[in-house]
Amino acid sequence: MTNKPSRYTITSALPYANGPVHIGHLAGVYVPADIYARFLRSKGENVLFIGGSDEHGVPITIRAKKEGVTPQQVVDKYHVQIKQSFEELGISFDIYSRTSSKIHAETSSEYFKKLYEDGKFIEQTSEQYYDPKAEQFLADRYIIGTCPKCGNENAYGDQCEKCGSTLSPSELINPRSTLSGEKPVMKSTKHWFLPLDQYEPWLKQWILEDHKNWKTNVYGQCKSWLDQGLQPRAVTRDLDWGVPVPVAGAEGKVLYVWFDAPIGYISAAKDYFKNSEIKAVHKNNTWEDFWKKDDTKLVHFIGKDNIVFHCIIFPAMLKAEGSYILPDNVPANEFMNLEGDKISTSRNWAVWLHEYLEEFKGKQDVLRYALCANAPETKDNDFTWRDFQARNNNELVAIYGNFVNRALVLTHKYYDSVIPALGKLEASDEGVIMMLKEFPAKIAASIEQYRFREALGFMMDLARLGNKYLADTEPWKIYKENPERVKTILHIGLQIAANLAIVSEPFIPFTSAKLFTMLNLKANTWNNAGTIDLLKAGDQLGTAELLFDKIEDATIEAQVKKLEDTKQANLLANAEVKPLKENVSFDDFAKMDIRVATIIAAEKVAKTKKLLKLTLKTGIDERTVVSGIAEHFEPEAIIGQQVSLLANLAPREIKGIVSQGMILMAEDADGSLKFVQPAAVVNAGSMIG
Numbered sequence: 001m002t003n004k005p006s007r008y009t010i011t012s013a014l015p016y017a018n019g020p021v022h023i024g025h026l027a028g029v030y031v032p033a034d035i036y037a038r039f040l041r042s043k044g045e046n047v048l049f050i051g052g053s054d055e056h057g058v059p060i061t062i063r064a065k066k067e068g069v070t071p072q073q074v075v076d077k078y079h080v081q082i083k084q085s086f087e088e089l090g091i092s093f094d095i096y097s098r099t100s101s102k103i104h105a106e107t108s109s110e111y112f113k114k115l116y117e118d119g120k121f122i123e124q125t126s127e128q129y130y131d132p133k134a135e136q137f138l139a140d141r142y143i144i145g146t147c148p149k150c151g152n153e154n155a156y157g158d159q160c161e162k163c164g165s166t167l168s169p170s171e172l173i174n175p176r177s178t179l180s181g182e183k184p185v186m187k188s189t190k191h192w193f194l195p196l197d198q199y200e201p202w203l204k205q206w207i208l209e210d211h212k213n214w215k216t217n218v219y220g221q222c223k224s225w226l227d228q229g230l231q232p233r234a235v236t237r238d239l240d241w242g243v244p245v246p247v248a249g250a251e252g253k254v255l256y257v258w259f260d261a262p263i264g265y266i267s268a269a270k271d272y273f274k275n276s277e278i279k280a281v282h283k284n285n286t287w288e289d290f291w292k293k294d295d296t297k298l299v300h301f302i303g304k305d306n307i308v309f310h311c312i313i314f315p316a317m318l319k320a321e322g323s324y325i326l327p328d329n330v331p332a333n334e335f336m337n338l339e340g341d342k343i344s345t346s347r348n349w350a351v352w353l354h355e356y357l358e359e360f361k362g363k364q365d366v367l368r369y370a371l372c373a374n375a376p377e378t379k380d381n382d383f384t385w386r387d388f389q390a391r392n393n394n395e396l397v398a399i400y401g402n403f404v405n406r407a408l409v410l411t412h413k414y415y416d417s418v419i420p421a422l423g424k425l426e427a428s429d430e431g432v433i434m435m436l437k438e439f440p441a442k443i444a445a446s447i448e449q450y451r452f453r454e455a456l457g458f459m460m461d462l463a464r465l466g467n468k469y470l471a472d473t474e475p476w477k478i479y480k481e482n483p484e485r486v487k488t489i490l491h492i493g494l495q496i497a498a499n500l501a502i503v504s505e506p507f508i509p510f511t512s513a514k515l516f517t518m519l520n521l522k523a524n525t526w527n528n529a530g531t532i533d534l535l536k537a538g539d540q541l542g543t544a545e546l547l548f549d550k551i552e553d554a555t556i557e558a559q560v561k562k563l564e565d566t567k568q569a570n571l572l573a574n575a576e577v578k579p580l581k582e583n584v585s586f587d588d589f590a591k592m593d594i595r596v597a598t599i600i601a602a603e604k605v606a607k608t609k610k611l612l613k614l615t616l617k618t619g620i621d622e623r624t625v626v627s628g629i630a631e632h633f634e635p636e637a638i639i640g641q642q643v644s645l646l647a648n649l650a651p652r653e654i655k656g657i658v659s660q661g662m663i664l665m666a667e668d669a670d671g672s673l674k675f676v677q678p679a680a681v682v683n684a685g686s687m688i689g
């Protein structure tokens with residue numbers, strides 16, 4: 001797009017409604033999209049910011065089955081929860097719609113029909129896996145088997161989560177049905193395919209030549225898909241949950257979830273403009289202006305696993321239809337991890353938005369700030385609670401909050417919160433005013449290039465500038481001898497705070513709103529920023545309050561503990577119980593002399609990592625046993641412990657020490673070792689059996 005757009009359509013990936021929203025979703029998609037939308041609105045642009053739940057597809061039907069509810073019940077629950085938590089975080093969607101709505105069924109159905117009637121699909125009958133017991137074709141995740149690439153025995157029909165390969169069901173080794181566990185049979189079925197291969201030359205031109213400005217990670221992934229060559233892609237499925245395929249002979253078939261989901265962006269716009277009063281907010285435009293006019297800039301915010309759908313498949317669908325505009329940019333992010341591990345809904349390895357909002361009341365902006373500051377814009381990144389705490393304490397509290405607080409509190413103290421007049425400027429004042437002027441354009445340029453971290457950094461630099469200005473001029477020191485000078489300093493300080501209220505609004509809107517109130521200033525737009533004319537001398541300020549407060553270690557430790565508990569629970573849940581060994585006779589068992597012994601001495605075996613030399617009191621004798629437990633116990637800590645000893649195990653020399661027997665240990669799911677010992681202290685030498 002070369003000319004300035006007349007309006008913006010901003011979409012954010014539709015969260016899949018089979019679980020709540022987590023910080024990965026936010027950092028990857030919704031926080032940057034919201035910053036972009038808020039920034040453009042502040043610039044006075046005509047913006048349509050679209051969100052909604054993606055409510056079709058196999059994982060939802062599987063979940064419903066597992067929980068004994070209907071798919072509609074699953075999506076109703078999560079749609080409401082997700083929508084509400086987004087609202088609370090201040091994600092400023094114009095509409096948060098859903099793909100199980102009537103308007104979406106109509107829109108996607110018509111879309112399919114148009115492509116069908118225009119001859120854009122190819123029909124193909126092929127053999128596909130079918131579960132005769134469940135009487136169902138096994139689409140996508142209904143089938144699992146061994147991944148041909150990495151050997152993972154639980155790879156899905158569409159993807160291996162272990163190695164990340166995209167698969168088709170026929171590639172799986174030893175396929176089995178997730179419905180019945182049975183080996184599926186082949187049965188023929190007809191499907192409609194979008195012949196992506198036919199769009200390949202056009203896509204190559206459109207992306208590889210005409211969109212060299214796309215982010216490197218996005219461009220690179222597209223290039224790799226295009227270099228490998230595109231194949232026709234099925235856009236229908238044998239399933240009973242989804243939008244029915246609207247052509248004769250397609251009974252029992254629905255649109256593939258990745259065909260209907262992006263059309264969800266379009267149906268959301270239609271849904272929104274159903275309310276005719278809305279048009280006035282958008283310069284009397286219609287939904288079609290936002291989707292079909294060349295002077296509309298369309299931007300998709302997504303995470304990296306959605307790149308192929310938004311850069312290749314959806315554009316091919318739009319091109320095939322013919323009346324829609326194409327995305328101007330798809331600023332996809334890489335992935336946010338959590339404390340070193342991949343975020344996972346199924347493993348509960350996440351910080352859930354609804355829980356955060358509950359546990360950190362009123363701290364929406366801290367999360368928004370920490371996620372943007374650490375956003376995975378060019379590579380995967382890690383969220384840690386320590387970093388979250390540091391961002392809050394060292395940046396929001398110590399810089400932004402401190403600066404604003406100083407400016408307001410001093411004005412309150414010296415002038416009863418009436419804005420003092422600007423006097424004669426000194427060189428230092430002029431320097432600060434010059435620098436201030438640069439900020440709005442600098443921040444805007446970064447946002448316009450989707451460099452939100454950089455933009456956020458500049459925003460904080462403005463707070464730093466204000467902080468430094470007050471620290472350098474020290475109004476609290478010179479007030480007595482030079483009150484006129486202090487008026488000028490605080491006037492400028494307050495003007496910087498007013499600028500901060502404007503340029504921080506896209507990032508931390510709750511704080512910005514509070515600051516506007518504290519300054520008694522009406523919400524202001526981006527184009528006014530950069531000057532010291534925002535506040536009028538003689539006007540009264542509102543009441544000062546603290547914008548941020550310190551987050552204590554104990555709060556962070558509680559969150560870390562919560563994650564450790566999750567890790568532990570996962571280990572236990574996934575623990576493999578070893579299969580039963582072969583039967584032994586009672587006589588065989590009776591041959592073993594197992595008795596209680598007490599540890600009376602313990603030391604590390606030199607030059608080994610794992611071995612402890614134990615001296616045991618067995619009731620018969622005192623003897624030495626070498627045991628591989630040094631990584632689990634400190635020698636001093638186990639003296640006096642009672643253990644179970646296999647006392648008649650043939651002696652063996654280990655590292656030059658003769659070991660007379662073996663102590664019995666229980667190994668927990670996480671690999672830790674525990675002594676097998678009597679529940680209460682007994683006489684050394686007591687027999688076990």
Ligand SMILES: Nc1ncnc2c1ncn2[C@@H]1O[C@H](COP(=O)(O)OP(=O)(O)OP(=O)(O)O)[C@@H](O)[C@H]1O
Pocket residue numbers: 013014015016017019023024025027028029301302303304305306333334335336337343344345376
């Ligand atoms: N850890 C993450 N970091 C960045 N973006 C993410 C992350 N997880 C998901 N996303 C993005 O969030 C958007 C919505 O995700 P979606 O609802 O499809 O969930 P998902 O990818 O299945 O995630 P999960 O399996 O964790 O629920 C997608 O664009 C996806 O790429």
Ligand SMILES: [Zn+2]
Pocket residue numbers: 147148149150151152155160161162163164165
């Ligand atoms: Zn694999």
